[in-house]
Ligand SMILES: Nc1ncnc2c1ncn2[C@@H]1O[C@H](COP(=O)(O)OP(=O)(O)O)[C@@H](O)[C@H]1O
């Protein structure tokens with residue numbers, strides 16, 4: 139076997155409370171484009187940060203061309219020929235494009251100071267190669283996300299690297315920019331430079347990658363050549379399923395059946411677009427119906443829910459609730475119309491941990507509860523009490539701080555809050571992620587009950603089992619567009635995975 | 647790789663590339679706003695008071711501003727890097743006392759003693775800020791108190807005033823060349839040097855990068871620790887130099903002048919358009935900010951009926967105005 143450009147052996151890395159990487163081994167050969175995939179939180183970004191000197195591993199060794207190495211910081215990794223486009227921050231927003239691109243390698247004049255004329259000319263030359271034509275003296279933050287990403291790419295590639303790492307580089311790119319990126323990757327490969335490529339987009343992976351490593355819960359779930367792996371198998375691996383094994387029924391608390399009322403749709407999204415994350419997405423939910431949204435990470439599921447809730451500035455399309463069009467881009471209008479979003483990240487977007495259960499529930503509902511600005515405490519207490527009983531929220535008292543509750547009960551508090559606003563439609567983004575098994579079953583049972591009471595539910599879940607058993611219909615998204623819709627007997631894990639894995643433009 | 651994307655929107659509008667107009671105006675206001683206000687103030691002052699626009703008065707303003715200016719150069723580096731240095735006022739006073747004390751051993755000691763002590767304290771502060779990640783505000787506040795204590799100890803609680811007994815050293819603060827005193831020429835030289843360092847070297851760009859986004863700077867391979875240490879070292883050295891020159895000018899180490907000077911310095915830098923959040927600003931603005939404070943002082947002296955403490959009211963008003971304007975500009979840039 140040829141020498142590996144970079145190899146990781148038995149890497150472990152923990153953060154307080156989580157073991158982000160657990161005995162991970164990884165090998166990268168020269169001139170290969172190596173895909174790194176896995177669910178949210180699987181450890182991809184952490185592995186990349188270990189490989190590039192941002193984190194020190196707790197255990198394990200790194201080998202650079204078969205020699206053991208340790209990188210004390212990102213600079214050391216860069217000096218060793220590893221250059222990286224990280225997922226979150228890469229560049230300095232206030233600095234000009236040119237200075238960002240060439241920081242640390244500014245051209246000097248004979249006097250030893252930076253030659254700005256040459257700096258700008260050089261930056262312009264480089265960016266033109268990447269299809270970007272703009273004034274390179276402009277501060278980076280005034281440029282579009284796609285352009286910023288291309289600057290990060292250009293910077294990474296121009297550092298004379300032997301290995302370029304890209305953590306989800308296409309999430310902010312337009313299709314045309316993606317083509318440019320792939321052109322760059324092809325050039326790199328032909329020069330014998332290796333690439334680690336993190337993405338959730340199957341088409342991209344199969345277009346450019348040679349090999350794939352699948353991470354799950356910090357461990358390597360699969361490693362091998364990509365062309366030997368069928369798309370459906372890869373989807374199964376990414377969603378945490380063993381492709382060989384067929385599922386057993388009945389592990390979730392969903393009853394599976396709702397008496398679906400045939401009636402007017404409660405909420406209807408028509409051809410909603412928000413480039414580049416959503417294209418022409420249409421979804422409808424009828425009263426008493428649970429509609430599942432399936433797809434891989436970054437397929438546009440959360441964005442669809444946010445667009446319906448008015449929390450995403452959409453370019454085109456309409457959302458109607460009970461036949462009435464809702465004003466675009468206004469979360470307040472959506473809430474008034476009866477749409478309530480329970481977001482994925484409870485801590486960051488939903489709950490106020492320092493407030494009590496009571497206050498968290500009453501917070502959103504206050505405008506509805508108050509008559510001429512006055513709310514009686516007794517009235518709030520009554521409402522909070524009824525919700526706590528109805529949703530079986532386990533708290534010492536309504537005055538207990540929400541941060542002291544378990545994840546499942548926090549989720550129920552959020553549900554109670556939505557219901558207290560008089561929601562008719564619930565948009566639930568990963569409602570059972572990160573809560574223990576028992577609480578999960580309770581939340582699932584609750585979703586069922588609410589639908590039976592006539593609410594419409596849009597359920598986003600990466601847990602295929604939950605989707606199949608909980609939803610009456612499943613709309614599958616791929617790369618920001620609807621890839622297909624399954625209903626009745628068609629709703630099976632296999633069918634969902636097959637729809638995700640299908641190539642080309644399918645519509646329905 | 648033949649298609650071209652318009653960077654503003656990602657759509658394919660074939661607009662001529664370049665800065666947006668609003669962006670350009672915002673840029674101009676932030677970087678040259680102080681200079682424009684300075685020009686207007688000078689013109690108004692010249693029209694209103696006969697004795698304002700005289701060469702003598704101009705020289706007065708420039709001479710008395712030069713010490714503030716030297717410290718403000720260092721402070722500009724610190725603030726652009728995303729930090730703050732509250733210790734410069736104490737450094738300035740301590741350096742004056744040390745220089746006066748050292749002058750009895752000759753010119754070299756009079757200069758090197760304050761520079762070494764203030765430089766060392768800047769270095770230590772930089773090391774603490776860069777290595778431990780403690781807030782610069784706290785670290786340099788400790789420096790402020792520590793140096794004030796040191797100065798009181800050296801001067802016997804301020805009872806002991808050292809006089810400068812070295813003509814060569816006194817000349818450094820008092821001699822004139824082409825109508826301007828030596829400190830003014832030193833200020834000009836340092837401002838030029840600082841400008842080149844900030845705008846035209848990798849070090850300078852690293853300072854901007856760290857202030858703009860320290861996390862990104864780390865990932866881009868900037869030697870963050872070294873740059874931060876250097877920035878506080880520069881600030882300490884310049885405060886020490888200013889203190890020494892001031893002692894030379896007054897022929898004594900005065901222990902009361904200069905306390906609280908750090909706030910004037912920060913005000914001048916911020917009025918000059920350098921953002922307290924870091925990552926943006928420059929020395930032209932800082933020099934304009936320093937001069938603006940000097941001109942306001944002079945104008946208030948011209949008015950006569952107003953006490954000089956009124957100067958602080960006006961300076962404060964300017965500062966508030968600048969901060970509000972920056973806030974608005976910032977928001978406008980966000981929206982564009
Ligand atoms: N800086 C950090 N501090 C604490 N926990 C972290 C940190 N970075 C990542 N984690 C945790 O480590 C796990 C893996 O995260 P990450 O590597 O970002 O996953 P991925 O990139 O595959 O989505 C997650 O549980 C995440 O919460």
Ligand SMILES: [Mg+2]
Nearest residue numbers: 182183184225
């Ligand atoms: Mg990640």
